[in-house]
Amino acid sequence: MNFRFQNLLGAPYRGGNVVVAEDATLLSPLERTFPDCAATVTSLNWSPDSKYLLAGSKDLTVRLFSLDKSKEGRRPFVFSGHREAIVGAFFSLDKKSGKVVRVYSVSRDGAIFTWNLDQSSDFDEPLSPGTPEQGASIDDLDNFSRKRKNLEESEILLNKRKWELAKKDLFMQAPARLTACDYHNELDMVVVAFSNGVFGLYQMPDFVCIHLLSISREKITTAVFNRLGNWLTFGCAKLGQLLVWEWRSESYILKQQGHYFDVNCVSYSPDSQMLATGADDNKVKVWTVSSGFCFVTFSEHTNAVTAVHFMANNHCLLSASLDGTVRAWDLFRYRNFRTFTTPTPRQFVALASDQSGEIICAGTLDSFEIFVWSMKTGRLLDILSGHEGPVHGLMFSPTNAILASSSWDKTVRLWDVFEGKGAVETFPHTHDVLTVVYRPDGKQLACSTLDGQIHFWDPIDGVVMYTIEGRRDIAGGRLMTDRRSAANSSSGKYFTTLCYSADGSYILAGGSSKYICMYDIADQVLLRRFQITRNLSLDGVLDFLNSKNMTDAGPLDLIDDEDSDGEEGITKQTRDTLGYDLPGSKPNRGRPVVRTKCLKIAPTGRSWAAATTEGVLTYSVDESFVFDPTDLDIDVTPEAVEVALSEGQKQRALILSLRLNEDSLIKKCIFSVNPSDIPVVASSIPFKYLQRLMEAFADLLESCPHLEFSLQWCQELCKTHGHFIQQNSRSLLPALRSLQKAITKLHQDMTDICSSNEYLLQYLCATGTKI
Template structure:
């Protein structure tokens, strides 16, 4: 039952800004979670903690150790990125539109509404209140939208919605009462940046960029005065030579340039100080790269037709990260070679169905956007997308061969996909168009069955010829569940007509058994041995049938277990909400796991804590209830107008139609599909947040693809008999059998330990250390085991250092076992020492 959250698939990016730290790690917010992508290893992981609502802004310290994440409720998390832990939390009183660490990492600039706040950056120390507010500037007349630090960490330039940018000094100086204003723009400031001289590394210019596509270049001509030459009333005077005084020199407007992309709005921008490059993104999907200060266009390309919400350089300046929140699209573009480093796009509508491959290495997802995506579970990357369907994908199924995927859609087709050549090699249709909502294949892979939504029939095809073999009639409602028995060719179907029927497909006898229910049956599943059938009904119950005798064995009442979460439009609490009538369909924030033998609830997983979704709170805040309804559902501002979306565009998209956007577009939390991996070590759920993967393993160390016909217990014994300890240990680790692993460890000669230890693959190191920890409790060969541990640390020291977080649980177990033995031996040796002294003394006396 030790399933823990492993990763979030199906949504690489949902909005907010992104970061590229250490040139290789891409940090992106995904709802209320944070995703970290290693661009070199091509792996992505989701940090295990959640924010209270969707994360809107993130910032990283210059050394890449700390991460700040602020959500829509202005709640901030201070994160140790390497340890993946939340160190501190703080809430700001105003919405945060921008935040940034100072170049020396000691301060944090935060734009909280109209206020610019300078906070001292917390460290590793545990403090009661780690955040210390150093300065607050209240000079802006509207919300601050952009921030940038000077290289010496003494000045901040801030752009605002009042069409101006201001220069603020961190120190309290006697001759600097009012900030310098950069004027002239006619639209909201999107970006404000300091430019530096490459030779002296001092600020020599500044750039301000507005939403209407204008970039103003400002030149700075200053004196050689520094902070140590100027007196001030600051209690902490700066150290000598810490930076030049930017407010004593002269700022002047050098020139105005325009990107000329009207009517599109400029929505995102970034500046690289070392290369003097500016990248900008527009609301029409274009992005441009310009060499400053000459304003030379290097590239002007389009990645989509929707708004670009984030653009950012890496430290070297050769990679650009581009994100589109609406499409869930995230790209890393190397502009010099004009090639993609990363190209990932999630589903931009809800995921309807998921399916594991037989070896549990791949996960296929189908959604309302008519697309099918196949993900590698271990890396979290999508490696192929199929878009031939013209309507929502409703069901997916992997064939036993592992490289054939079947899909059913509302467009009236069932398609077979080749995962080697990435093509659609079979299309199954019917004489008249039908809407398919369920799919199954027999264990041999000869026939394919699909259930319909409109005609209530089940169609049967041959996979080899794509010929329609049979049409199974009898249901009086949509057939939403199909599954073949794992042991024979009996097909089970569940329907909204309150029945489950068993069909003998090959003999053509029609329905051989009917199991009646009192409510609509939503889905059906066989036990792996085929002797039991589980059915979920609309009233929140799970019925278990004996497939041999055809009798009802027992029923689990799941309605109360899964209840929770109140919608904004509900008039009653979550416990009495009318939505409980469809909780068996997944309209809940919980996923329940039951013990079938005892019919008891083992564990309840809460899939999200995101308050940006409807149905997460059990009790609504009565202070936000008005006569016109909940305050959160009253649209009292025109946010789309600021993004360049007119009212006519909103009507064309259907946003302003009556009843078209309930809850002001707030998505409702629910689970549409749930699948357990064939290995039983993980399971996945298609939710409103994306595809959540839960796993027993801390990492995917067991790879079923390592198993072939030669990897058997007999092969392990044969290798031991032939005096091949390295091969025997490798085979036992591939089998993942505890007894075999321990047997191979003990069989190694002490002389061969260094050689065998160095031959162990790094991915099996955690499993091997866990075996050592177990062996130390029962093995009498203490020196032998300590020698093993020492040689492993010598051979794999670098790997252990780089993956200390993943190996920490097993290393702690080994340390505890060694410490326990050390204490026992210390007591034994101490008592023996006194006994020996006594015996020696008595011998002398005699």
């Protein structure tokens, strides 16, 4: 774990300095700079009173710094003795007095040192300040005042006290390296993680192992406690894995794994509730948009997945890959039920299907052909030839069976697939065509070319309607290897992916840049640019490079760090044994370049997704589209609900009860609301609690006698949140069915009661008898 400080130019700082500012903002006044570390600083830890700082470094030492500006506080105390780089260093407090009594230092070779503060030592007690001499300078008077204040408060700088090495403990996981650690002060526990996927939880200072488990075979890059200390969070960068573990009950709270290579393609389901992704790790994943959780992973492909496409029935997903197959996935049974292949292996990079779902088409990278299959039989029906370059864009017209294809041969071609007449029209361009998309009404066609322009065609008349010049808009940062400035460089100034809005009024465009551009088509103007990342670990983010990072061997960031964690495993083994990397391996030759590979807008038009080097980014116009997996905090208690009810805050009490998810409290808060206030309270319920509230009313309708009150609640919820219910009908389906079942049963019971009492009611009405 490396901490890299950024200067105002944004260049990574590789020195051994520790920089302290007054607050977290970049432009804050600089408080102190400690230049004592001889190598890269790897860990930092503040004392609870924020007066001291522990800094671990690759120079095998931990230094204790004081923010006191006097001479006594300038020189740090050095904890030495480790044999490898420091991974973490932590203060330990006495539970009774709350003072620092111990320091733990953890190194990469799996050793933890315990350092105790010698409380009996007084070798550096501050002496009596005496009296200042006559004619003393202002600095002498300031030093005298500071010494006197320290003496009155009986404070002795921790970095001037005597620290003793109490003991050394080993985690015994060799040859694995310790990669992450964290310490919880109140529990006095340390969690450590290793490069072989093992993590351990230890009670300190006795070094008692509570748990020692393995969660993967890859290096764990992050291990942290939550604030209460009951949850442990682990991250594995290579696998894209996140795991939250409750150590007392030994159960998983959350377990998610994303793609561990670049995501190449995304696709929304027709109801906008699911998102499919394909990546270079040969996997296809399907995610729930509302929660951000992956619920199924398909791993049958043997090479990178280049395109994914949902069928119109919402229950079938297609994926194309460089392994020469197009596969169809059943989203009910979660299986590959059909595989489309060619007589000779081909690499597929584009995928499309017609509106009926009967025809599947895929474009190739190597043979410049388009293959057509039957969805029902899986047979190859036709091979469309005519392009003279790789086919990188395919899309069927939304209104008819015309297929549009774009190729690097500088043409866009329209094909009548069902008639088998071949290309019915060709649209020539002056540069390579990178992608093509239809407008949702099928009356316009957009394609991007290598010169940075977006051309809009009328597919019926075959004429150009508009042209947008986007070279200046898509221009991003400067690459580390560029010899020209970002403004004068021509690399990457073109769009590789396009997507129309749901109404066709604007278009999104992205490419090898940190920006995604949104254009108004009718006026050909740039509406907005979305910056997808500010991560300086990616190349092309900075507009200006720092000349201090240039060396005789080239940019400093492109020089391999031989002491990095990347040496572990097969890479280091291969270098040590053979002296070179194996063919096909991916040595570190620089940083990945920021880019957007695919853009898709949801069919509802309320959100859109981008596959980028930072992962999949989802943007939404709905403020309620916020994912919060842990909604509890220390203030959410049953007592807080009771206080809110006693103060007449019915709305707040109901939301607190929903956050607690206790059925009795939820029902109590529901009945505390006056019938006249139901519309106001129902409109204030956050969308994420709607399903839980519907489940509560489904239960109430089956057992509660207050039928009109419950039905009024259900009516107001449906009226107020109807749009959200329609968009998220898939996730809300169980609650809606339970509610429908309860209302249907209630209606039948009321019908039977009214039918049996029909003549009695007529008699009473006829006689005018008062009940």
